Amino acid sequence: MxxxxxxxxxxxxxxxxxxxxKKNLVSARNIIRLxxxxxxxxxxxxxxxxxNLECYVDKIFEVAKYYEFSTFSIGLIIKPSMIDRDDDIRSKFKLIGTYGLKYNLNREISKLFSRKIKSKADISPDLVITLDFRKNVLLTRSKTIYIYGKYVKKSRSIQQKxxxxxxxxxxxxxxxxxxxxxESNSIGGKIIKLLHNNFISTAIKINYVGGEDKSSLVLGNGRPFFAKIINPKIRNTALPKLDDKKMKIHDLHIIKHMPSKIAFKSKVKIKILTEKIIHCDDLNILSSLKSIKFYGVDNNENVKIIHSLDWKLLTNTTFYILMIVDGGFPIKKFINDNSITPNLSYLIQNTCKCINYDYYEITMML
Ligand SMILES: [Zn+2]
Ligand SMILES: [Zn+2]
Incomplete structure (x- = not known):
């Protein structure tokens, strides 16, 4: 030996x-001094x-106290020299089945912190605290909160994004x-501000279920959206609402995670101006329209279904269409753009222009 x-x-x-x-103890007897x-x-x-564990636990408490959490986990970054010395002893004495220093240290700190704040360590915690012994800093990260909600857009002068x-x-x-x-003068801005005030987060990302023009209204129950609230300090809060002259944000609730793909249908009313005089009979052809086709940026063929379509003549050069279409239906292009087969101007042999279009209902198909 x-x-x-x-x-x-x-x-x-x-x-x-x-x-x-026992086996380790035998090999080390008389060599290591306690x-x-x-x-x-x-x-x-x-x-x-x-x-010094109490001192580290106090430091952790100082940063953690700004967060609302019921479970936590602690991560450690320790000096490589410390790990090297631990490895050195383990290989010199041929030690087997032992825990690493980092594991042990983490367990002790977690135990003390848990006792101090009376909350539990967890593998999917509300708050992750990283103690970096190399740089002598503490980092905190709270679990992301996901919110589902809807907005109603009552004004033709605010934009979505x-x-x-x-x-x-x-x-x-x-x-x-x-x-x-x-700034916060858009729909997105107002949603972010509203949520930020409630959750005190580092950043908020929003995914909208479709989009609309600045001049479009979104009526009915509104357009659904998903918000990802990053690093929130507050977790338990009554979900806010907003209802002013221009918009309404409502029906908010917390969800487990963001859906990866969202299919939806939109009920949309388009107001159209024609170049030449139009008669009621000219529009009859629209009843046979069941879908449109166009090519995307990657040259893939896209087909969007028209689930229902009604129209009404308003004057001899204006009419509106009320239709339920697949999400992602290119509404403005459908009116007069040659990349859409067929487009409205071609169908009725009269150049059309979109005056405005409004959403009446957006339905998600989960
Ligand atoms: Zn030691
Ligand atoms: Zn910034």
Whole structure:
């Protein structure tokens, strides 16, 4: 057997972790000195890090107190030199079946923190706290909250999407007050502001179930959307509502995760102006229209179904169409764009222009 002449001081934590197993204890007897016998000794592996655990737990508490959470997990980044020394001892003494230093340290810190705040460590926690011993910093990250909701757009002068903050490109920074957007005068901006005020998050991302023109109204129950609330400080809050002259945000609730693909149908009313005088009979051809076809950017053929279609003549050059179509139906292009087969102008042999179009109902098909 290899003889080891160097003596190592190990703290009781490191000693117990490595030599608790009988076989290990036999191989190490007379070689490792417990620092119990030498209270001023410094542990070769951890440099007495276990003596300072209360202090680390206090630091964690100082950052965690700003978050609302019922479960947590702690992550550690420890100095490579510490891991090297741990490995060194383990290989020198041919130790088997022992826990690593990081595992042990994490378990002890988690235990103390859990006792202090009376909440539990969990594998899918509300709050993740990373203690970085290399850089001597603490990082916190709370679990993302997903929200489903709807908006009604009552104004022809607000747009759906918000301009992202140019400083952080939407990730959230001090300049945009951690909203990721430059102002809050759009639908998206108002949703973000409303949610940010409730959840105090780092950034919010919204996925809309379809979109509309700035001049379009979205009536009925409104358009559904999904919001991803990143790093929220507040978790348990009454979900907000907004109802003003221009818009309404309502029907919000928390969901488990964002759906990856959303199919939907839209009921839309399009007001159309024709170049030449139009008669009621000219529009009869529309009753045979069941779908349209067009090519996407990747040259894939897209077919969108028209589930129902009605029309009404308003004057001798204006009429409206009320139809239920598949989500993603290119409404403005359908009026007069040659990339759509067939388009309305071609069908009725009269050049048409879209005055405006409004949504009456958007139905998700989950
Ligand atoms: Zn130690
Ligand atoms: Zn920003």
């Amino acid at each position: 290899m003889s080891i002449t160097t003596k190592y001081d190990l703290c009781s934590n490191c000693y117990d972790r490595l030599f608790k197993i 620092s119990l016998s030498n209270p001023n000794g410094i542990c070769y592996i951890c440099k007495n890090i276990f003596k 918000q301009i992202v903050c140019i400083t952080c490109n939407g990730t959230g920074c001090k300049l945009c007050n951690y909203t990721g957007i430059s």
